[in-house]
């Protein structure tokens with residue numbers, strides 16, 4: 001046998017081995033595809049059915065007050081929703097609500113978690129109490145604020161104002177959005193504290209000591225060491241809170257009902273009022289889809305801005 | 314100038330006293346190493362000097378200036394931590410310039426100082442990296458660089474090499490020695506590692522349970538340990554200790570009888586010791602020789618042998634259940650259970666009284 005035939009022989013055998021390995025891998029892939037298909041199917045149905053129904057509703061006339069008149073209207077519902085005077089108010093209020101709540105919870109969250117990170121007597125209890133508002137249902141929270149704290153006659157705030165000789169403020173009439181922001185911030189501050197407090201515990205002790213030796217006072221220590229350490233947890237807080245704050249509903253529903261006028265109507269509440277107060281399912285569906293679109297745009301920018309912060313370092 | 318003086322320094326946490334009155338003088342340009350068993354208070358002493366821990370009582374002076382209650386940053390000291398403690402979000406350059414920036418030094422001066430430190434430590438190519446993009450040894454160099462830029466009077470190191478692998482540790486040890494020479498600085502260095510202590514130190518401070526056992530050059534500690542603790546602590550492997558009794562004493566030394574019955578005369582001063590009092594004899598592994606069964610001063614049964622290539626360490630049990638560690642050449646061929654003879658020169662022996670104190674040698678060649 002010549003040398004070249006040996007070579008071809010050997011190459012042929014390894015070739016066939018490769019082929020068999022590939023075929024096994026292919027078979028495995030096929031089997032696993034069959035295995036996961038039921039769950040993928042269920043997921044698809046779960047998503048596709050409501051989505052396509054919403055899309056369908058948004059394209060027809062569908063008002064519960066006029067049953068049977070369900071003709072195709074094209075983008076009329078979208079046009080109605082976008083040109084509704086409530087839409088821009090709702091957009092603006094959503095942004096204000098999310099923006100200010102984020103600002104308040106992050107700033108206060110950082111300050112409070114840095115404060116309770118120092119050892120002091122009764123720290124455990126204080127920490128538990130700081131976290132506890134998070135476990136109160138939003139409706140209950142809003143009711144407590146409405147009736148016990150902000151009430152212009154019997155509220156705690158009114159009592160304080162009167163004590164100092166000032167005129168009690170009727171929050172829900174004069175500063176309705178501010179009041180809602182206060183309530184929502186109170187609800188979400190514990191979340192920020194929880195995340196940031198945990199993050200602070202992983203701050204290296206020796207790093208802080210090194211900074212102290214380098215001449216950093218309390219403020220420089222906070223600014224140059226603590227804050228950079230908290231950058232990532234803050235990003236997490238902002239992301240998660242944004243997702244939930246975009247759809248705040250219960251707090252508005254139980255306190256102001258979106259009023260006065262459109263002053264506290266956010267997008268979620270607007271859709272609700274279109275669908276169930278004006279019985280216009282078609283319009284509400286269009287609004288829902290617009291809200292989904294806006295949320296996705298917001299999510300896209302958030303992930304671009306903050307996700308980068310999360311993946312690096 | 315940078316002379317550090319510590320006077321009767323005490324430190325307690327709650328009810329437990331960790332430092333029990335430390336008195337120490339550290340001179341300009343000295344490389345001082347603190348050694349001692351784990352938990353003896355080395356780090357606490359270093360951190361108290363740095364100002365990271367508050368002294369309970371006592372005083373610390375740096376060149377006549379009392380710094381006991383001065384803020385850490387104002388003490389003119391720099392510290393290198395075991396975990397490096399670099400600022401993770403800053404580049405190497407920023408890590409090194411941080412202290413200067415906080416102090417409000419002007420830009421060009423910062424630039425020169427950082428570049429100078431980077432040159433000394435060969436960090437120039439790494440200046441724009443973040444700490445996580447560096448190897449352990451490079452991080453350690455950055456940590457040292459961070460202290461160099463401040464031109465402190467005293468450098469403090471807390472086990473700076475213990476997170477490095479063995480080869481890198483040797484390299485960094487040499488670099489530290491070179492750095493000490495180049496900077497001509499006063500350095501205080503905490504370590505567990507005897508080799509680091511022996512090779513780097515001008516002066517070794519042996520600590521035990523919060524007080525100083527002995528201060529001296531590495532050779533003094535090796536040849537003239539003040540007590541049994543220091544004798545046992547310095548030297549690898551440990552010195553062997555054998556219980557014994559004094560049977561006679563004169564001007565040339567003490568006659569001692571060991572538990573196994575053999576007698577020897579050790580050239581130490583006999584003052585204040587009476588016949589029959591118990592003592593402990595110490596002998597280092599490198600001063601014992603293995604001989605034939607008949608010739609040795611002792612007979613023993615070979616226990617474990619550890620072959621290191623260059624040397625072999627043998628653990629030998631005598632008939633009186635004493636254990637001796639012996640250093641033999643690398644090609645030693647004795648086996649487990651063999652009976653061997655052991656020989657040593659009485660001039661190399663150390664004697665410790667019942668209180669653990671060394672008995673003074675009459676004439677020492679060392």
Ligand SMILES: Nc1ncnc2c1ncn2[C@@H]1O[C@H](COP(=O)(O)OP(=O)(O)OP(=O)(O)O)[C@@H](O)[C@H]1O
Nearest residue numbers: 326327331349350351352353354355356357358505
């Ligand atoms: N913050 C503290 N509170 C109470 N006790 C402490 C504190 N820090 C250290 N100690 C105790 O002080 C003693 C000395 O600690 P130190 O860290 O100085 O030991 P060390 O000699 O550096 O030990 P090692 O070689 O293991 O680093 C130990 O017994 C330790 O338990």
Ligand SMILES: [Mg+2]
Nearest residue numbers: 355356357471
């Ligand atoms: Mg220590």
